[in-house]
Structure formats: structure tokens, C-alpha cells
Amino acid sequence: MTTQARVRETPEKKDAAPGRNRPERPIYLDYQATTPMDPRVLEAMIPYFTTKFGNPHSRSHVYGWEAEEGVEKARAQVAHIIGADEREVIFTSGATESNNLALKGVAHFYKDKKNHLVTLVTEHKCVLDSMRHLQEEGFEVTYLPVKQDGLVDLAELEKAITDKTVLVSIMAVNNEIGVIQPLAEIGRLCRKKGAFFHTDCAQAVGKIPLDVEAMNIDLMSISGHKIYGPKGIGALYVRRRPRIRLQALITGGGQERGMRSGTLPTPLCVGLGEACAIAEHEMGEEAKRLTRLRDRFYAQIKEKLPEVYLNGSLESRIPGNLNLSFAYVEGESLILGINDLSVSSGSACTSASLEPSYVLRALGVDEAMAHTSLRIGFGRFTTEEEVDYAVQDIVEHVTKLRDMSPLWEMFQDGVDLKSIKWAAH
Amino acid sequence: MAYSEKVIDHYNNPRNVGSFDKGADDVGTGLVGAPACGDVMKLQIKVSADGVIQDAKFKTFGCGSAIASSSLATEWIKGKSLNEAETIKNTEIARHLALPPVKIHCSVLAEDAIKAAIADYRAKTTAKVAE
Numbered sequence A: 001m002t003t004q005a006r007v008r009e010t011p012e013k014k015d016a017a018p019g020r021n022r023p024e025r026p027i028y029l030d031y032q033a034t035t036p037m038d039p040r041v042l043e044a045m046i047p048y049f050t051t052k053f054g055n056p057h058s059r060s061h062v063y064g065w066e067a068e069e070g071v072e073k074a075r076a077q078v079a080h081i082i083g084a085d086e087r088e089v090i091f092t093s094g095a096t097e098s099n100n101l102a103l104k105g106v107a108h109f110y111k112d113k114k115n116h117l118v119t120l121v122t123e124h125k126c127v128l129d130s131m132r133h134l135q136e137e138g139f140e141v142t143y144l145p146v147k148q149d150g151l152v153d154l155a156e157l158e159k160a161i162t163d164k165t166v167l168v169s170i171m172a173v174n175n176e177i178g179v180i181q182p183l184a185e186i187g188r189l190c191r192k193k194g195a196f197f198h199t200d201c202a203q204a205v206g207k208i209p210l211d212v213e214a215m216n217i218d219l220m221s222i223s224g225h226k227i228y229g230p231k232g233i234g235a236l237y238v239r240r241r242p243r244i245r246l247q248a249l250i251t252g253g254g255q256e257r258g259m260r261s262g263t264l265p266t267p268l269c270v271g272l273g274e275a276c277a278i279a280e281h282e283m284g285e286e287a288k289r290l291t292r293l294r295d296r297f298y299a300q301i302k303e304k305l306p307e308v309y310l311n312g313s314l315e316s317r318i319p320g321n322l323n324l325s326f327a328y329v330e331g332e333s334l335i336l337g338i339n340d341l342s343v344s345s346g347s348a349c350t351s352a353s354l355e356p357s358y359v360l361r362a363l364g365v366d367e368a369m370a371h372t373s374l375r376i377g378f379g380r381f382t383t384e385e386e387v388d389y390a391v392q393d394i395v396e397h398v399t400k401l402r403d404m405s406p407l408w409e410m411f412q413d414g415v416d417l418k419s420i421k422w423a424a425h
Numbered sequence B: 001m002a003y004s005e006k007v008i009d010h011y012n013n014p015r016n017v018g019s020f021d022k023g024a025d026d027v028g029t030g031l032v033g034a035p036a037c038g039d040v041m042k043l044q045i046k047v048s049a050d051g052v053i054q055d056a057k058f059k060t061f062g063c064g065s066a067i068a069s070s071s072l073a074t075e076w077i078k079g080k081s082l083n084e085a086e087t088i089k090n091t092e093i094a095r096h097l098a099l100p101p102v103k104i105h106c107s108v109l110a111e112d113a114i115k116a117a118i119a120d121y122r123a124k125t126t127a128k129v130a131e
């Protein structure tokens, strides 16, 4: 094996332009992948590792009681941010588990009455994959397309829901393109047609106001690490009135009302609760701040670079996300150049895959354009200086790579790239 | 994704980026790949009357490995006769750049680009002879 240098260890030799000092560590602009923990969250968790370490299910001593108190306070904090009752919140290991439990749990429990589920083609892999498993078991699944802006077509949705439909699962905010689905309208439709409404809110909690009553949400998945809380914890909201029943995936001691057995990880629960409380308190101001940063970034990029396209709706979108196609520049090569920034390729669902993103394809973005996309995520710790640095870095490298791009040259010469017969390989 | 130092070096300091006049008699142009697949290489050679590649240039749309493969290809073919240049194998490019398995197709594309440029040049000269 040859030595494989990590990109970061062999940074490009750049003349540090005046007023542009390279950051010591890359600037983190990937807040949809995960978030750093808020120090206040860590603070709240620490006692539960060392002094208040009891098993929250122990009934006979103070160690158990104080751990239980921590868990129940956290449960109330999670419930509060979505307008739920604390008895409707169960802790899981994350949104992946919550999504699996919601889809498989509901489908299995009601399988004698109904056998059909509806979802979107742009859902997170863990929803799509749970659906595939259900199909293998014999359930019917409808995968609805989305409109060019990434949003569900409500008329299509209404048509898809039949009296055999047990559950509709539509994410609140898409992880790649940040678009916000019309939850209240979807909830109303589902209620009217008698299907349960599950929504994956991993990317939505703490970013947009959510209310399970006003939106008629029956099940909701939540993740800790997307909201400045710890990794390895999440929650599932399960409506009590009218009651939604689930068949558990993990059985054992019957914790979490029998829906999810296993000793609760007290510090992680406490961390998720605190993360929700902070997010709820700061959401309004934070959304304004992020909108300002996002707009500042996007305006500068558009001013300095031609042929940049936004993927997904701008209006119905969380402020902390942009998904941009830098036409004629391949995304992976751009990421290699901008190694002072940590962003994610919008073009590959995993770094191991060379396939363009299924989400962008679903919007009708053509494959060539999908290969030029970056997902840029802003969050709680992003500063104006970082945003400005990111603009300069991106502009510099897009320009350099376009000078090196045969497609850019052809575009400049007025060649229609679609008229060329490319040899597929 | 981790890249080898050689890939990083070619990416940061690409050799022979640019274009020749595609219509010139002594220029051969190869354009391979497809935008939809995420990589397109244009490789051009300037050939002397006695069939030696005097100069070479490339432009590439693609990942770091694709850029490095084409950059290296232009370096290797300069000064070689057409017949010699034609024998360059993608495996040599891949080995030199320590490309991981998922990036082997970049070296294949570079080999294709060399062959396409040579074929284009030869087609031009035979056409001229025929005139």
C-alpha cells in the first residue's frame, strides 16, 4: 500500500492574502451531517455520568430516583418543543431507529386491517430502506415524486391515500436540500382520509416551529446530534389520543411503555432534553441570524460567479442550508480544493458511491449538473467571518477549476453540451 | 476520501493545462467521458512532421484523480512518438498515482484520451494525404 495522505495534511500552498488568514482547522459548514454539542448541553450531562449514575429504572434507592428525575425532565423538554405530552415521547438511539420503529412498528401492528404506506422518493435512506423491507414482507408502498422545488404535490398525495393506507411518512425538512414540506396541510389530509401521519423531523426540530396538535402529526422522529445534542440518542413521538399502537422492534424489560426495551442512557437523554430546551428558547433569534448569514453568503456567490444554481425551494427552506450547483465544475474536485472548508458533496449520497444524489435527481436536476453540487450548512457556531472566508475560497477554486474545465470552455464558445454525443463508459 | 500525495500534487499544480487550436493540421484532439458520468477529459497533442509529440495540453472536468490522471498523461506523452505514446497503459497511470479501486476508471479515461487524440491526428493526416 502506498501512503494515502489525508487531504488536510497536504494543504495547498496558498499565499495568505492580506486579511485572509487560513483557519487553524477547516471551517465547519456541514451542519446537516451533524452538529457539535453545545457546551451547555455537555454541562447538563456531566453529573449523570459520575455522581447521578443510577439506573433510571431502579426503584429502591436515591440513585435510581435522581436518574429517573433527569430522564423525566428531559422527556418533558422534548415533548415541550413539539407541543406534545411527555407520556407521548419515547427515547431511542436516534432518528434511524425512530423511523424504523414508526414504520415497521405501525405496519406490523395494523397489518390485518391495512397494508399500504405512502412516502416520498426524497426521504432519508433509513425511511426508504425500512419501506423496502416492508415491501419484501408483502406491504404495498407508494413512493411519491416531488415537484421541481422539492416539495410534495398535495393533490398527488391525496390521490395516493386509500382506505388501505395505514401510514403516510413525509419528512419535515430534507437533509440534502433543506426544503420544508407543508406539514399542516399533509396532516390535515391524512386526518381527513384516516391514515396516520409520521414525519421524520431529524432536520426540523429546533429549526422550525413544530406542533403535533396544530399539524395533526401522529408520529415524529427526533435526533439528538442534529440539534447540538449528543450522538446515539433520539426520540419518537407517539400520539396517545387517538392512540397509535406499535409493535416493538426491541423487546426485553418493557421500558418506554413496552415500545423500546433497554436501560435508558441517562446522560444522553438529559443531553437531548437540554438541547431541545435551548433550541426552543433560541430558535426565533437564531433563525434570523442564520437567514442573514445565508443571504450574505448566497448574494456574494451570485455576484462573483455566473452559472450557479440553487437546488430546491428558497422560500420553503430552513435558513441553515444551501445546495448549490457550480456548473461545469465537478463537486468532488471542488471539495478537494476548498480544503479549508468542511462541506459535503451534494452529488454523492455516500462518499463510497459515485452515483449522483437521488434527491437531486428527483428534483429533475440533470446528472451532469448533479455532479457539480455542494451542500453548505450553516449553524449555531457559524460566524460572519467564516461565511466571508468561505465565499472567497469557493470563488477562487471554482474559477480555477473552470479554467481547467473543457465543459466551461465549450460553454464559453457557445457549444450546446446536450448536442454532443458523449461516449458513455 | 483520502488522496495520494501524487494526486494532490497534480491537482494543486496541474501540468500543461490549456488548449491548442483544434483546427490546426498538426493538432490531434481527444474528448472522452461524459458530463453525466462526472468526468470529461480533453487531451490535445501537437505533432511534428516526423510523428513526435512536441507538446500536449489537457482540460478535465472530474474529480482530483481524473485531473491528476490527465495531467500525468500529458507529461508522459511529451517527446514520445505516436507509436510509443499509444502503448501507455491505464494500469501504469493508476500505479504511479496510487489510485484506489473506485478511481481506476479515471486512469482508463486518460488512456482513452491519449488514444483518441492520436486517432484524431492520424485521421487528419490521412485525410490530407487523400486530398
Ligand SMILES: Cc1ncc(COP(=O)(O)O)c(C=O)c1O
Pocket: A032, A033, A093, A094, A095, A096, A097, A124, A126, A171, A173, A174, A175, A200, A202, A203, A222, A223, A224, A225, A233, A234
Ligand atoms: C432526515 C434524516 N433522517 C434521519 C437521520 C438519521 O438520524 P440518526 O443519525 O439520529 O440516526 C438523519 C441523519 O443523518 C437525517 O438527516
